[in-house]
Amino acid sequence: MPADTIFALATPPGRSGVAVMRLSGREAGSILDAAIAGKRPRPRHAVLRRLLDAAGTLIDQGLVLWFPGPHSFTGEDSAEFQIHGGPAVIEALADRLAGLGARLAEPGEFTRRAFEHGKLDLTEAEGLADLIDAETGAQREQALAQMSGALRQLYEDWRERLIDALAAIEGEIDFPDEEGVPEKLAETAGPILSALANDLSEHLDDGRRGERxxxxxxxxxxxxxxxxxxxxxxxxxxxxxxxxxxxxxxxxxxxxxxxxxxxxxxxxxxxxxxxxxxxxxxxxxxxxxxxxxxxxxxxxxxxxxxxxxxxxxxxxxxxxxxxxxxxxxxxxxxxxxxxxxxxxxxxxxxxxxxxxxxxxxxxxxxxxxSKREMPALSRLRHRRNVEAARGALARAQQRLTDPELAGEDVRLAVRALEGLTGRIDVEHVLDAVFSRFCIGK
CATH class of the missing domain: 3.40.50.300 (P-loop containing nucleotide triphosphate hydrolases)
Structure with a gap:
């Protein structure tokens, strides 16, 4: 897990009535204590505090909130400063936080830390990014559904069904000398794989609705x-x-x-x-x-x-x-x-x-x-993973007379679905997802 403490402006840069600076990491509490006059606020309570520079000179007065981990967006100790949105105020507070040992966050680093601490999965993180970018009502509704776990629930259901099929296949592999093993395998795993393959095909054959x-x-x-x-x-x-x-x-x-x-x-x-x-x-x-x-x-x-x-x-x-x-x-x-x-x-x-x-x-x-019963695939990455899972399922159905080969195909399908939610730590996939976020998110 990340050891350093990060900060970033969570509101657009420039002149505004209010700006929000976020802070997250192991030293967030001590940095917060050093940056304000007065004691640390109670968790999740907004309190007016004076913000001071290293010489004790007033930077600004603003609302301060404290979110001790794991009950925060990132899952780490976090703080939020709601200050006046003048560029000089923002720059002074950023200099103060940097002087206290925090570093400026990379794009998407707050959300990536939330993912790494199990606060949300990869599809939910992508839904959050889409919600920030949403320009229309349909985009907002789709992003909210994805951010709320609609795709995760669907993919997890598929994964659990695959594991049930894999358990049946592994059971047949463990008793290879019994008579009628291929027939038993077809009777138990075959219907599960067939129904799931149909669901994956239906999900894919939607005219790329979610991407559109x-x-x-x-x-x-x-x-x-x-x-x-x-x-x-x-x-x-x-x-x-x-x-x-x-x-x-x-x-x-x-x-x-x-x-x-x-x-x-x-x-x-x-x-x-x-x-x-x-x-x-x-x-x-x-x-x-x-x-x-x-x-x-x-x-x-x-x-x-x-x-x-x-x-x-x-x-x-x-x-x-x-x-x-x-x-x-x-x-x-x-x-x-x-x-x-x-x-x-x-x-x-x-x-x-x-x-x-x-x-x-x-x-x-x-x-x-318009909406369908299944949540829509919203990214090419999702489509490719589901296509890979469907291809592996098709091979498994053809190989049910050979439990070892069928089992390997089902494992490949499981792996493809796990890649959708980020269960598999594919570093370049994570980098591609989170680099598209704005700094401060």
Whole structure:
């Protein structure tokens, strides 16, 4: 366990009404006593105290709290200083704590210590990081569920079921001379492994719902040049995010807008106009537009309803999930081949129909990302571990006639699930998780 004592600002740097400085470690109590005038507060009681520098000069007056371990966030002796948020006050208190032997914490070090002291597991720590970063209601709800142990409980249930299957397999290995061992093994461990494999598959086959909630649902707007894609992006974003001109080919790279759509984080992308061109830069823009359309969760194809049909519109029809006619404030002359009809007609200039499209998009996002019975996988790390566990289970099911091999596969599945919650101390995994936290958390 860490022996040194750490401190960090837990609130954003800069000028503010109140700033919070946190302190944690073996010497937290003695450092707290030396930094304040008066006696140490009772545990978990906020008390007004004068904070003093090494010469006994007043730094500030603020609220001080004392959290003796293990009943603290980190599981160690901890203290908190709620001071005025002026940069000079913050710097003076930091200098005082450093002078008393504490060191500035690394990013995520407080939460890592909480993990190392068993106060939370790795999925709960990741949920805490997601809660800090949450921009929408859906992100907040998912992060709170994960921070409260929803994923941990699911993974622990799977692990316990695997251990039950492994116990049955080990029992068969211990009595290899009995008749009908493979049959008995299939009767006992087989149903457990089969049911668990189905659960893992269901968990994985969710359209990456949790990752999309956390990272954002991708919507790409594609169309020929000068169809009004940038105008539509600006109308949906309610700001001038993309340059709009009457010159075809103005947008040559992807312009992204992050927005809250029905409580879900959405990344809306305006792309270069799709057409044949000899311009090297524009050609690269078209390539990127098609690549983004292929990777997007939803593609909105936009055609100029006031233009006549041409072959540049064909890729839009082929790649679109939703087809929109723009410039509805102008006379509409566009007719589509094969009697196709647009899903929406709108005018970004007058806002006619934009609200209807936005409502429809919000409904699609909500339907795809709405809550399911199982908590969602929120990170690629989780998905890879569950995939590894499912693969090991599939091999175990095929090898039930050979208990030794089946047992090894089940142990690999158990190990993959233990890696999800951090039971296995994989140092580079821990470093990757906690390095993404802000300093002071």
């Amino acid at each position: 909630i956390r990272e954002g649902f991708g919507i790409a707007i594609i169309g020929p040049p000068n169809a009004g894609k940038s105008s539509l992006l600006n109308a949906l974003a309610r700001r001038d995010a993309a340059i709009v001109t009457d010159i075809p080919g103005t947008t040559r790279d992807i312009v992204e807008v992050r927005m809250d759509l029905g409580g879900y984080a959405v990344t809306l992308a305006d792309t270069a106009g799709l057409r044949e061109t000899e311009d090297v830069v524009e050609k690269e823009g078209v390539r990127r537009a098609l690549t983004r359309a292929d990777s997007a969760d939803l593609v909105v194809g936009l055609l100029d309803g006031s233009a006549t049909w041409n072959q540049e519109m064909t890729p839009v029809l082929e790649r679109s999930d939703i087809l929109v006619f723009g410039k509805a404030d102008l006379p509409q002359v566009l007719t589509l081949p094969d009697s196709l009809e647009p899903d929406f007609a709108l005018s970004a200039r007058t806002s006619k129909g934009v609200g209807d499209l936005e409502w429809h998009l919000a409904g699609i996002v909500s339907e795809r990302l």
